[in-house]
Amino acid sequence: MRDILPPDSDRWRRFNSIFTEVVEAAGYGQLMTPLIEDVGVFTRIGEATDVVTKELYAFEDRGGRHVSLRPELTASVCRAYAQHRPTPPWKVWYTGPNFRQEKAQRGRYRQFDQVGVEVLGVDDADLDVEVIALAWDFYRQLGLQRVDLVVNSLGEPDDRARYVEALRTHFEAAGDALTEQSRETLAKNPLRVLDSKREPDAPFIASAPQIAEFYSDDASAHFARVQDGLTALGIPFAVEPKLVRGLDYYRRTIFEFQGGTLDSAQNALGGGGRYDGLVEALGGPPTPGIGFALGVDRTLLACDDEGVFASEPRPLDAFVVDTAGGSEALTITAELRAAGLAADRAFDGRSMKAQMKLANRSGAAFAVIVGTDELAAGAVVVKPMAGGDQQTIPRSDLIPHVKAQR
Ligand code: HAM
Numbered sequence: 039m040r041d042i043l044p045p046d047s048d049r050w051r052r053f054n055s056i057f058t059e060v061v062e063a064a065g066y067g068q069l070m071t072p073l074i075e076d077v078g079v080f081t082r083i084g085e086a087t088d089v090v091t092k093e094l095y096a097f098e099d100r101g102g103r104h105v106s107l108r109p110e111l112t113a114s115v116c117r118a119y120a121q122h123r124p125t126p127p128w129k130v131w132y133t134g135p136n137f138r139q140e141k142a143q144r145g146r147y148r149q150f151d152q153v154g155v156e157v158l159g160v161d162d163a164d165l166d167v168e169v170i171a172l173a174w175d176f177y178r179q180l181g182l183q184r185v186d187l188v189v190n191s192l193g194e195p196d197d198r199a200r201y202v203e204a205l206r207t208h209f210e211a212a213g214d215a216l217t218e219q220s221r222e223t224l225a226k227n228p229l230r231v232l233d234s235k236r237e238p239d240a241p242f243i244a245s246a247p248q249i250a251e252f253y254s255d256d257a258s259a260h261f262a263r264v265q266d267g268l269t270a271l272g273i274p275f276a277v278e279p280k281l282v283r284g285l286d287y288y289r290r291t292i293f294e295f296q297g298g299t300l301d302s303a304q305n306a307l308g309g310g311g312r313y314d315g316l317v318e319a320l321g322g323p324p325t326p327g328i329g330f331a332l333g334v335d336r337t338l339l340a341c342d343d344e345g346v347f348a349s350e351p352r353p354l355d356a357f358v359v360d361t362a363g364g365s366e367a368l369t370i371t372a373e374l375r376a377a378g379l380a381a382d383r384a385f386d387g388r389s390m391k392a393q394m395k396l397a398n399r400s401g402a403a404f405a406v407i408v409g410t411d412e413l414a415a416g417a418v419v420v421k422p423m424a425g426g427d428q429q430t431i432p433r434s435d436l437i438p439h440v441k442a443q444r
Contacts, residue, residue, distance in 0.1 A: 039149040045351040049341075050151070052350075053180070053334055054133050057153045060176045061131040064168065066155050069130035071114040077106040079117045082319045084286020086227035093138035107137035112287070112313065112329060113320070115156040120322030126159020133334075145304035145336045154310070156329030158317060163260045166291045166312065166328055167267030173295060173308055173330050174273050180337070181346030185297040185307060187273065190281040191261035191290050192229075193253045195315065198289060201252040202228050212242045229282045248279045257290060264291050287313040291328065297340050307340055308332030354402035355440050357423075358383035359393040362410045370408060370418070370436070377437045379444075381406075398423060404440055 042050060058068075077096045083089055089109045096106035108114055111132050119128060133153045140146050155172060157165055170187065177185045192198045205228040209216060216224070217236045224231050232243055253261070268275050275293075283292050292311030310330025317325035341347040356374050358381060360367035367383055374381035382400055384393040397405040407419035407428070418436055421428035422443070431439055 040147060045349040048349045048351040049338060049347060050334065053338070053347075054153065056179050057131070057133065057176055057332075060179060061155055061172060064129075064172055066129045066131040069115060069118060069132050069156075070134075071108075071111065071118055071132070073135070074105050074107055075114055075117065077104045079113050079320065080106050080109060082116075082287075082316065083110070083113050084227075086230075087284060087286050089138060089285060093140055095137045095139060109138045110136050110285070110331060111152065111154060112156060112285075112327075112331070113316065115329070116158070116313075116316045116322070116325075116327060117320045119158050119317055119325065120320045123322070126325065127165075128158040129155070130157075131155045143304070145339055147335055150336075151334035152331040153334060154308075154329055154331035156327060158325050158327045160328075161326045163263035163291075164267055166260075166264045167271065169310065169328055169330060170264075170268065170275075170293055171271050171273060173310075173332060176332070177295065177307075177337075180341060182297065182337070182340060182344055183346075184344060185295050185340070187268075187275040187293060187295055188278040188281050189264065189268070189275050189291065189293040190249070190278050191253065191257060191264075192282070192288055192292060192311075193249060193257040193290065195289055197249075197252045197254050197257050201247065201249050204247045204252070205229065205231065208246050209242060216242060227286070230284070232280045232282050233284070243280065246280075250279060260290055283309055283311060285313075287316045287319075289314045293330070295332070304336065306333070307337050352380055354382055354400050355379040355444060356381045356404045356406050357397035357400045357402035359390065359397055359405050359407045360384065361390050361393075362408050362413050363387060364413075366408050366413055370406060370433075373437065374406075374440065377441070379437070379440055403444065406436065406440075 080094060081090055094106045094109055096104065099105055115130060135149050135151050137149050139148060142148055155169060157169065174187065193201065209224050209228060209231050215238065217238050220231045220234050220239050232246065234243065281292060281294060288311045290312040294309035295307045296305045297307050308330055312328045314326045316327055356379060358367050358371045371381050371383045384396050394405060402423055405421040405423060407421060409419065412418055412430060416433050417430050418433050419428050419430050420439060
């Protein structure tokens with residue numbers, strides 16, 4: 039878990055505000071759910087995922103309730119839908135931290151932030167395209183160019199189940215030639231064996247059956263429409279038949295945004311898909327759902343790699359330097375701020391030299407020097423920090439003067 043210090047924190051806020059604009063312009067409203075939920079909400083993500091079996095921050099609270107910090111938000115959104123029964127379609131967006139006990143490394147943290155959207159109650163493939171396009175537009179607005187979109191379909195639940203069995207048979211035939219980790223994965227979730235990046239597994243993955251062979255007509259038609267829609271919007275994508283994603287709830291369309299220079303295990307900047315059975319598993323009516331979550335931490339690392347979306351903390355307009363020692367520095371600073379200007383000041387009665395150093399370091403456009411003689415004459419001294427001569431101006435001109443030169 040990390041601290042995010044200023045000025046880096048500035049980007050986090052702007053990241054969220056750009057995301058908010060993109061999704062609210064498409065009719066999504068913000069949903070805020072608790073950081074902690076009954077652990078059962080998250081075990082519905084799937085008993086065969088690492089997120090549930092190894093990574094949950096689950097504990098018993100003082101009331102003996104089994105709860106967990108959230109590892110993601112999709113399950114919480116579905117829980118909220120099942121609980122409040124809003125009128126579908128329900129289009130929501132969210133932002134906030136998630137917690138997974140993972141082995142931390144660059145781009146993989148135990149507390150990480152996501153922004154995302156979920157839509158409940160719509161089956162239409164055009165919505166899959168809308169959801170993917172929102173994420174795509176957002177990356178573009180950040181200035182990211184090197185993001186690859188990969189898509190796949192896991193078919194309808196029956197297709198998926200038949201495919202999983204075919205994979206099981208295929209990988210079991212490989213026997214001990216598969217790595218031990220993959221044999222363990224196979225016992226729990228044959229699909230995830232396709233995720234293995236280990237060399238000895240590669241030939242068996244290459245020769246594995248393909249999901250497309252198992253699609254029902256409906257699943258094929260849905261996936262074809264998604265691809266046509268992406269093409270119609272000019273969004274480049276690649277179909278990746280081995281894309282399975284790490285969470286168990288997915289059905290039909292899945293997608294991932296890959297990029298940056300992170301290791302391949304961390305190169306997913308975001309991902310999502312359809313999870314048509316999740317609301318029902320959480321006690322609601324059968325409800326189709328789709329959404330994505332983008333990792334804020336990883337996306338910002340990708341921005342660093344591409345040299346885009348740097349920190350731009352708000353610059354100060356004025357830094358008040360006080361040599362008079364009365365209450366004028368206090369009131370002048372307050373007046374500047376009340377006028378909508380960004381102003382800071384020195385404290386602790388430091389020397390003029392020390393205060394000017396602070397003014398310099400603050401990056402303010404002006405130092406406003408409050409001296410005894412000037413005050414007696416109803417004036418202040420204004421010094422442009424970028425260079426140029428200082429000026430003595432009437433105190434009443436201070437705000438227009440600073441504003442005029444912003
Ligand atoms: P996910 O693939 O587990 O999907 O996470 C989405 C994104 O969150 C990842 O692509 C990555 O950028 C970021 N992320 C995940 N774990 C970490 C970590 N330990 N450290 C840093 N970043 C991380 C989900 O969470 C699904 N809820 C997405 C979704 C929404 N599917 C449908 N709707």
